[in-house]
Each structure stands twice: as structure tokens, then as C-alpha cells.
Amino acid sequence: MRAGILASTVILAAAQAQLVPFLKTPSHPHMDQQQRPLEADAPGNQLPPFPNAASAQGDVILSDVIGNQRQINIFAGFTRDVSSVSTRLETTGLNTTVLAPSNSALSSLPRKPWENPNDYDSLGAAAYEGQAGEDRAGKNLRRFTEAHVVLASPWKEGEKARNMLGSEVWWENKGGMAVVQPGGVEVERVVSRVANGEVWLLKGVLNYAT
Numbered sequence: 001m002r003a004g005i006l007a008s009t010v011i012l013a014a015a016q017a018q019l020v021p022f023l024k025t026p027s028h029p030h031m032d033q034q035q036r037p038l039e040a041d042a043p044g045n046q047l048p049p050f051p052n053a054a055s056a057q058g059d060v061i062l063s064d065v066i067g068n069q070r071q072i073n074i075f076a077g078f079t080r081d082v083s084s085v086s087t088r089l090e091t092t093g094l095n096t097t098v099l100a101p102s103n104s105a106l107s108s109l110p111r112k113p114w115e116n117p118n119d120y121d122s123l124g125a126a127a128y129e130g131q132a133g134e135d136r137a138g139k140n141l142r143r144f145t146e147a148h149v150v151l152a153s154p155w156k157e158g159e160k161a162r163n164m165l166g167s168e169v170w171w172e173n174k175g176g177m178a179v180v181q182p183g184g185v186e187v188e189r190v191v192s193r194v195a196n197g198e199v200w201l202l203k204g205v206l207n208y209a210t
């Protein structure tokens with residue numbers, strides 16, 4: 001509810017602003033010590049338990065760290081605007097792997113994540129205008145974002161898991177490179193590992209078509 005109208009407004013504003021990254025400066029007292037940016041760290045060679053896993057738990061959770069990486073701050077904004085996702089990332093009892101497309105992956109999409117060609121086909125250029133248009137955009141953005149939230153962590157190679165849309169996803173090592181399937185979307189690295197899950201940086205986006 002709370003996110004609905006706000007989100008759509010932000011979305012449309014961002015559309016006009018060419019996806020200028022939303023500003024993100026969450027401050028959490030434990031962030032600096034506990035958040036663990038893992039440079040050059042693909043899941044393929046990082047799946048063995050993280051050496052500091054125990055200390056990484058602490059009380060830092062995904063909602064604390066999702067906004068910390070500049071490379072994914074557009075997607076981080078989506079996770080805040082979509083209430084089902086922000087709730088999941090705030091939940092400590094359930095682990096999650098967030099597959100966060102990089103800003104550049106999002107910017108190079110042929111259409112915005114909240115645009116659906118079907119909407120333009122049926123409604124024309126005004127598809128996202130007015131309240132109904134905002135609602136439509138919000139719904140599309142929710143689908144997009146939920147497609148990138150996997151309901152498992154740790155998430156092992158080959159393990160079939162589900163995203164928040166209920167679709168099955170897994171990842172495999174292809175020539176030393178971790179790729180998320182279906183779609184073969186390359187994982188650049190794991191950017192955060194906290195008590196209730198991990199954030200992976202993707203070089204592309206997953207299919208979220210309706």
C-alpha cells in the first residue's frame with residue numbers, strides 16, 4: 001500500500017530522468033564492519049562457506065546493505081519501492097539471494113523495467129499516464145523486481161530454487177563463470193553476504209515476461 005503510489009511516482013520520475021540512480025545513503029552502525037564486499041568473487045569459487053560466515057551473521061541484514069553498492073543502486077531503489085520485496089529483505093527468519101542487475105544492465109535494456117510492450121499495444125502511448133498508468137507501471141516493476149529475488153541462501157550450484165514469482169531458477173558454472181538459468185545471465189560477483197542472505201551482482205537481467 002504505502003509503496004504503491006509513491007513507487008509509481010518515483011518510477012515515472014526516474015523514467016524521465018533516464019534512470020538517474022536514486023540516492024542511497026543508508027547508515028547502519030554495523031555496516032562498515034560487517035558488510036562484506038567481495039571483490040572479484042564469483043559464486044563459482046566462493047561457494048565453499050565464507051571463512052568469516054559466523055561473524056558475517058551479526059545483526060546486519062539484506063535491507064541494511066542492499067543500498068551500499070553504487071553499481072546496483074537503481075535496483076536497490078526498486079527493492080525498497082516494492083513492498084513485498086522490502087518486507088522479504090527485512091525478514092531475518094528467511095534467507096534470500098538477491099540477484100541485482102547492475103545499473104548499466106538496467107540502463108541498456110530496450111525498455112524500462114516497468115514498461116510492458118503489451119500495455120503499449122493495448123493502450124497506446126498513454127499506457128503509463130494517470131493513476132491507472134501508475135498502477136500498471138507499479139505492477140510491472142513489482143514483477144521485474146520479484147523475478148530477481150530468490151528464496152534461498154546459501155544457494156548451491158545446480159540447486160533449483162524459486163524466485164518470488166514462483167519460477168524455478170538455478171545457477172551453473174560455465175567455463176569458470178557463474179551463470180543464472182534460465183537465460184544464462186552472468187554473475188559478476190557476490191557483493192554482500194549477511195545474516196539473512198546474499199546480494200549477487202548480475203551483468204544482465206532475468207526474464208520477467210508475463
Ligand SMILES: *[C@@H]1O[C@H](CO)[C@@H](O)[C@H](O)[C@H]1NC(C)=O
Pocket residue numbers: 053057095153154194195196197
Ligand atoms: C541462512 O543463512 C545463514 C547464513 O549463511 C545460514 O547459516 C543458515 O543455515 C541459513 N538458513 C537456511 C534455512 O538456509
